[in-house]
Amino acid sequence: MISRKLSIAILPFFVCLVWADQVTLKNGDRVSGKILKKDGASLAFKSSVFGEVTIPWEKVEQVTSDEEVTVVLPDGKSVLGKVDTQDNKLEVTTPTTRESVPFASVSAIRNTDEQKAFERLQHPSIFNLWTGYADLGVSLARGNADTTTINSAMNASRVTRTDKTIAYFNQIYATGKLVDGTTASTAQAILGGWAYDKNLSPRLFVNIFNNYEYDKFQDLDLRFVIGGGLGYSVIKNERTRLDLLGGANYNRETYSTPLTRNSAELFFGDTLTHKISKATSLTQALRIFPNMTDLGQYRINFEFGTVTTLTKLLAWQLTFSDRYQSNPVEGRKNNDILFTTGIRVNFSRIKQ
Numbered sequence: 001m002i003s004r005k006l007s008i009a010i011l012p013f014f015v016c017l018v019w020a021d022q023v024t025l026k027n028g029d030r031v032s033g034k035i036l037k038k039d040g041a042s043l044a045f046k047s048s049v050f051g052e053v054t055i056p057w058e059k060v061e062q063v064t065s066d067e068e069v070t071v072v073l074p075d076g077k078s079v080l081g082k083v084d085t086q087d088n089k090l091e092v093t094t095p096t097t098r099e100s101v102p103f104a105s106v107s108a109i110r111n112t113d114e115q116k117a118f119e120r121l122q123h124p125s126i127f128n129l130w131t132g133y134a135d136l137g138v139s140l141a142r143g144n145a146d147t148t149t150i151n152s153a154m155n156a157s158r159v160t161r162t163d164k165t166i167a168y169f170n171q172i173y174a175t176g177k178l179v180d181g182t183t184a185s186t187a188q189a190i191l192g193g194w195a196y197d198k199n200l201s202p203r204l205f206v207n208i209f210n211n212y213e214y215d216k217f218q219d220l221d222l223r224f225v226i227g228g229g230l231g232y233s234v235i236k237n238e239r240t241r242l243d244l245l246g247g248a249n250y251n252r253e254t255y256s257t258p259l260t261r262n263s264a265e266l267f268f269g270d271t272l273t274h275k276i277s278k279a280t281s282l283t284q285a286l287r288i289f290p291n292m293t294d295l296g297q298y299r300i301n302f303e304f305g306t307v308t309t310l311t312k313l314l315a316w317q318l319t320f321s322d323r324y325q326s327n328p329v330e331g332r333k334n335n336d337i338l339f340t341t342g343i344r345v346n347f348s349r350i351k352q
Contacts, residue, residue: 020048023055024062024085031055035065038109054238060103063090070115072107073099083109124160130348132156135317137342146177149187151340153319164197170321172338188216189336193225203233207245215336219329224252227267239275244268251289251299257329263293269301279309300324307344315344 020032023045036044036052043055043063062085071079071092081094090106092099110118120128135153151172158165174187193211200206208228214220229247236242246268253261269287276282284304291297305319321338328334 021045021066022062022064023060025055025059026061027059035063035069035109035111037111037114038106043109057103057106061085063109067111069112070108070110071099071101072109073101074105074107076107122161129160130156130158132347133315134345134347135319135340135342136345137340146183147174147186148176149174151338151342153340162199165194166196167194168192172340185216189338190214197231203236205231205233207231207247209249218325218332218336219255219257221254221256222252223254225249225265227265229267241271241273243271245270245287248292249289251291255329259329261294263291265289265291265293265299276306280306282306294327297327299326313346315346317342317344 021035023031023035023043025031031045031047031050031053033045033047033049036046038044038057041057043057043060044052045055046052063083064085065083068080068082071081071083071090073079079092079094079097079099081092081097081099084091084093085103086100089100089102092101132155133153135151137149137151139147139149141147149172151170153168153170155166155168157167168191170191172187172189174185175183176186177183191211191213193209195207195209198206206228207230209226211223211225213223213225227247227249229245231243231245234242234244247266249265249267251261251263251265253259253263267287267289269285272282272284274282282305285302287301289299289301291299300322302322302324303319304321305317308316310316318341319339321340323336324334326334
């Protein structure tokens with residue numbers, strides 16, 4: 001009786017093993033679960049025990065699927081069928097055909113959900129695939145000090161398989177009560193702009209950008225910058241991306257002093273994103289702008305930030321920003337440093 005009950009209890013477990021997708025590694029280890037996708041040199045697999053894991057494709061000995069998956073062959077042809085492995089070849093079985101391809105020549109494998117996501121990226125509407133966030137931080141002091149600081153930011157990006165578009169806006173406004181009892185603003189600045197990257201290869205891309213800047217306490221009414229160049233992804237994987245960029249731009253500065261400057265500039269720098277953990281990631285961006293019209297002068301923009309996910313929609317952000325100008329207007333300092341922290345609200349519009 002006990003043996004019969006035990007058999008009934010463990011039967012569902014063995015059924016799951018029999019009907020689940022399976023991956024066998026070259027060291028003999030076997031993982032059961034569900035194939036997500038094979039993209040590049042790695043296989044994403046959702047294990048029934050370990051959760052989602054990434055396996056180097058070169059370490060895979062055999063793959064077997066219980067459900068149909070899309071397999072991209074070396075010639076670019078896509079085949080939908082169940083997969084198995086024989087003689088170091090991936091066998092794709094459809095209702096009418098059977099394709100065989102060497103393991104090393106498999107371009108991609110995608111389950112149903114991953115294939116739908118891939119197809120959405122092929123011909124997306126201009127209104128789709130946007131993701132982004134909005135930040136808000138407020139600081140109040142009352143008593144011996146009487147100050148109010150409000151900072152806000154918005155960032156929206158649209159990434160496809162061939163290009164990336166980014167639009168952003170940052171603002172800070174601060175007031176403080178003076179010794180005579182009157183209230184005056186102590187900080188007032190607005191930054192905004194957009195950028196567009198077009199892929200030339202998996203790592204090389206063309207970059208164009210357009211930035212706008214206003215800073216009351218630099219006497220800067222408007223800085224208008226437009227330019228472009230090339231970028232190269234030195235590191236590009238699921239956790240880390242490091243891009244190096246360089247090119248040239250036009251800079252027009254209008255001050256309330258009054259003063260107007262027009263100059264040609266070069267630019268070079270980097271952009272880094274790194275996922276520290278499942279919940280926390282960091283970003284860093286550096287741009288150096290040597291002035292080619294007024295040789296010896298330059299600008300430096302540096303940003304560093306961290307984001308910690310709290311819920312699907314909310315996160316906590318910390319951002320450090322430094323704007324340096326070698327030739328500010330008379331009576332103004334070279335550096336403007338800004339540190340902000342606050343709640344971030346994430347948004348997305350992925351579906352077609």
